Amino acid sequence: MARMKFLCDSERCIECNACVTxxxxxxxxxxxxxxxRVVTINDGTPGERSISMACMHCTDAPCAAVCPVDCFYTxxxxxxxxxxxxxxxxxxxxYACPFGAPQYPQLGNxxxxxxxxxxxFCSGGPEDDVTPAEYEKYGANxxxxxxxxxxxxxxxxxxxxxxxxxxxxxxxxxRVVTRGYGTGAWGWSVAYKDASAA
Amino acid sequence: xxxxxxQADDTAGGSGLERRDFLRALGSTAAGAAVAAPLLAAxxxxxxxxxxxxxxxxxxxxxxxxxxxxxNRY
Numbered sequence: 001m002a003r004m005k006f007l008c009d010s011e012r013c014i015e016c017n018a019c020v021t022x023x024x025x026x027x028x029x030x031x032x033x034x035x036x037r038v039v040t041i042n043d044g045t046p047g048e049r050s051i052s053m054a055c056m057h058c059t060d061a062p063c064a065a066v067c068p069v070d071c072f073y074t075x076x077x078x079x080x081x082x083x084x085x086x087x088x089x090x091x092x093x094x095y096a097c098p099f100g101a102p103q104y105p106q107l108g109n110x111x112x113x114x115x116x117x118x119x120x121f122c123s124g125g126p127e128d129d130v131t132p133a134e135y136e137k138y139g140a141n142x143x144x145x146x147x148x149x150x151x152x153x154x155x156x157x158x159x160x161x162x163x164x165x166x167x168x169x170x171x172x173x174x175r176v177v178t179r180g181y182g183t184g185a186w187g188w189s190v191a192y193k194d195a196s197a198a
Numbered sequence: 199x200x201x202x203x204x205q206a207d208d209t210a211g212g213s214g215l216e217r218r219d220f221l222r223a224l225g226s227t228a229a230g231a232a233v234a235a236p237l238l239a240a241x242x243x244x245x246x247x248x249x250x251x252x253x254x255x256x257x258x259x260x261x262x263x264x265x266x267x268x269x270n271r272y
Contacts, residue, residue: 146260
């Protein structure tokens with residue numbers, strides 16, 4: 001069974017933010033929320049690196065572990081999804097997530113939070129596949145359409161890889177063999193600690 | 199509406215009653231619309247996925263996906 005993973009090749013990311021824009025447009029993400037964002041480390045100094053970050057769909061997802069209403073579930077593809085009907089917007093998952101993936105829309109002027117929103121690996125949510133109800137709450141379901149997440153598909157430098165973890169790891173390995181080892185597959189040691197379960 | 203000897207003249211055109219009827223009708227229409235609006239806005243009911251249907255694998259290695267893997271090897 002294929003296990004879906006993201007891999008950002010920081011040697012190639014040029015911080016163009018096209019992945020952020022594409023995601024926001026594809027899923028019509030509400031104001032104030034970015035499901036994906038580009039983080040730059042050592043900005044302006046030698047060795048500067050940019051990494052495109054979103055939900056990494058962890059094997060033993062900390063967000064799911066702390067959720068008081070148990071709104072998270074993991075699909076057979078290894079994608080961590082959640083039900084906005086169950087979410088109470090408590091914010092625990094935001095504190096638990098090592099990648100800062102969960103985002104909340106601001107509902108009022110006094111800090112009240114709405115339902116949590118995060119990357120779905122372009123695979124919708126618990127509503128029926130490819131329906132207006134699913135699109136409204138979770139965005140497009142590209143996986144059900146036989147495609148991969150748009151952020152990775154349209155990355156101009158092919159820095160952001162998404163898909164079957166074994167295949168993208170082999171692609172990355174080929175690159176490393178060709179050019180030498182750089183900063184590594186950023187985030188993998190945190191997200192996919194248990195290699196046997198992944 | 200004309201007033202004669204401190205009393206309203208109902209026979210003189212009855213424009214006052216018409217105006218009240220109009221406001222009453224307007225009020226009841228607005229209330230009806232307020233009740234109906236959420237029903238219309240909700241749209242058709244959507245079935246939700248349950249159990250195994252919800253967690254089933256969606257990923258398929260289609261030609262589209264294969265082309266993605268191929269181009270990423272460059």
